Amino acid sequence: MNFKGKTALVTGAGKGIGRGIARALAEEGAVVAVCGRTLPSLNTVVGEIRTAGGQAFAINADVSAARDVESLVGGVLDRCGRLDILVNNAGVYLTAAVAEMSEEEWDVTIAVDLKGVFLCSRAAARQMIRQRTGRIINITSVAQLRGGTPGHAHYGAAKAGVGAFTKTLARELGPFGITVNCVAPGLIEDTEMGRMSKALMGDSYLATIPLGCLGTVQDVVAAVLFLASDQARYITGETLNVNGGSHMA
Numbered sequence: 001m002n003f004k005g006k007t008a009l010v011t012g013a014g015k016g017i018g019r020g021i022a023r024a025l026a027e028e029g030a031v032v033a034v035c036g037r038t039l040p041s042l043n044t045v046v047g048e049i050r051t052a053g054g055q056a057f058a059i060n061a062d063v064s065a066a067r068d069v070e071s072l073v074g075g076v077l078d079r080c081g082r083l084d085i086l087v088n089n090a091g092v093y094l095t096a097a098v099a100e101m102s103e104e105e106w107d108v109t110i111a112v113d114l115k116g117v118f119l120c121s122r123a124a125a126r127q128m129i130r131q132r133t134g135r136i137i138n139i140t141s142v143a144q145l146r147g148g149t150p151g152h153a154h155y156g157a158a159k160a161g162v163g164a165f166t167k168t169l170a171r172e173l174g175p176f177g178i179t180v181n182c183v184a185p186g187l188i189e190d191t192e193m194g195r196m197s198k199a200l201m202g203d204s205y206l207a208t209i210p211l212g213c214l215g216t217v218q219d220v221v222a223a224v225l226f227l228a229s230d231q232a233r234y235i236t237g238e239t240l241n242v243n244g245g246s247h248m249a
């Protein structure tokens with residue numbers, strides 16, 4: 001895949017899945033804006049990309065804060081003059097049964113996992129409409145389709161919300177040549193969130209996966225790169241499941 005001449009913005013790119021996506025897009029020639037709240041991690045990823053011969057820069061932003069997101073996208077445009085690919089990957093995964101859940105736990109999850117996708121998509125869409133081209137890819141979860149596991153009602157609600165949001169945005173932006181899709185991973189074992197989730201689920205979870213193994217960051221990266229590519233030009237409003245068959249829509 002060739003992303004030469006493209007500018008990509010990946011949120012939550014300081015570690016985990018976002019780091020993998022940022023590195024892969026840069027390897028394929030995109031200039032990548034690496035976004036998150038922890039500057040040292042962002043700088044490490046930028047260093048990894050540059051060492052490998054790619055182009056990247058870090059921007060510190062909280063995706064749940066409108067002002068941060070406006071200066072995030074403004075910063076990308078100041079530097080690159082365009083935005084071709086937005087990957088809404090930033091996410092939090094708190095654990096609390098509904099009966100025990102604080103209002104704050106609910107609010108933080110919805111603010112980052114749902115409102116963050118709205119804020120970043122809104123800012124990106126304004127530029128992509130001007131360009132009449134663009135790709136927005138939202139990283140949801142198997143919870144988008146089957147609801148969160150116990151302790152994750154807020155997370156499931158946010159991810160399902162992103163799924164519905166994606167379809168409306170795809171309808172709104174289609175006339176401008178912009179596609180909007182979701183990638184919905186199952187349990188991805190080689191990230192902090194994945195390890196936390198694995199510890200909560202226990203080994204019996206493996207038996208529910210027809211392919212018999214957990215996913216990796218690379219599995220998600222492959223799906224994102226495809227949806228960002230020209231090969232996916234006629235796909236919009238879709239969810240690509242990357243879950244080993246644990247849930248079939």
Ligand SMILES: NC(=O)c1ccc[n+]([C@@H]2O[C@H](COP(=O)([O-])OP(=O)(O)OC[C@H]3O[C@@H](n4cnc5c(N)ncnc54)[C@H](OP(=O)(O)O)[C@@H]3O)[C@@H](O)[C@H]2O)c1
Pocket residue numbers: 011012013014015016017018035036037038041061062063064088089090091092093112139140141142184185186187188189191192193194195197
């Ligand atoms: N791993 C899995 O099993 C799995 C399964 C299904 C879906 N997913 C989804 O995949 C995405 C990435 O997950 P992951 O496993 O890579 O998680 P992770 O290792 O915990 O990384 C999450 C990233 O999001 C960033 N982030 C969190 N809150 C943010 C905020 N308010 N603003 C900006 N960045 C923020 C974090 O950086 P800072 O804290 O430094 O900001 C971090 O870089 C998430 O949307 C998650 O829901 C993961």
